[in-house]
Amino acid sequence: MEKKEMQHKDIVAELARRLERGEADVEALADGFASLLKEHCGALETVAVPGFGKFEGEKLMERVEVDSASGRRMLYPPEIRMTFVPGTRLKTRIAEKGEAGDE
Structure with a gap:
């Protein structure tokens, strides 16, 4: 079986489909989550x-x-x-x- 690699745009499109939300909404959520991780992990904290x-x-x-x-x-x-x-x-x-x- 061949390995598939999901790219960012594929993940956003799939989440938008599953959540029945617009891709722009999902993109905003992904950006917000990435920003949160950068802030807290950059401060050596854990995000659970x-x-x-x-x-x-x-x-x-x-x-x-x-x-x-x-x-x-x-x-x-x-x-x-x-x-x-x-x-x-x-x-x-x-x-x-x-x-x-x-x-």
């Missing part, structure tokens, strides 16, 4: 969505690495990374969907 999972901001400290080709030492600045931890309900639903597709 019951039944779905949680988004967490994690700070990576600055580090020095050596370039293997040139031997030069390079200083990388600190950065904030966002991770997603799926909730139990989401994992269960995905597993059930996979089992249904195995038949």
Whole structure:
């Protein structure tokens, strides 16, 4: 089976269809959610969505690495990374969907 990758426009169109809302409304909701994640995860807070999972901001400290080709030492600045931890309900639903597709 070939893997399919949904792009942003595909997700917006599918959600608009399922929710019977306009694509502009869904786009505004998606932008608002992304802004909320940026704000809270950027402040190293957790955003929990019951039944779905949680988004967490994690700070990576600055580090020095050596370039293997040139031997030069390079200083990388600190950065904030966002991770997603799926909730139990989401994992269960995905597993059930996979089992249904195995038949």
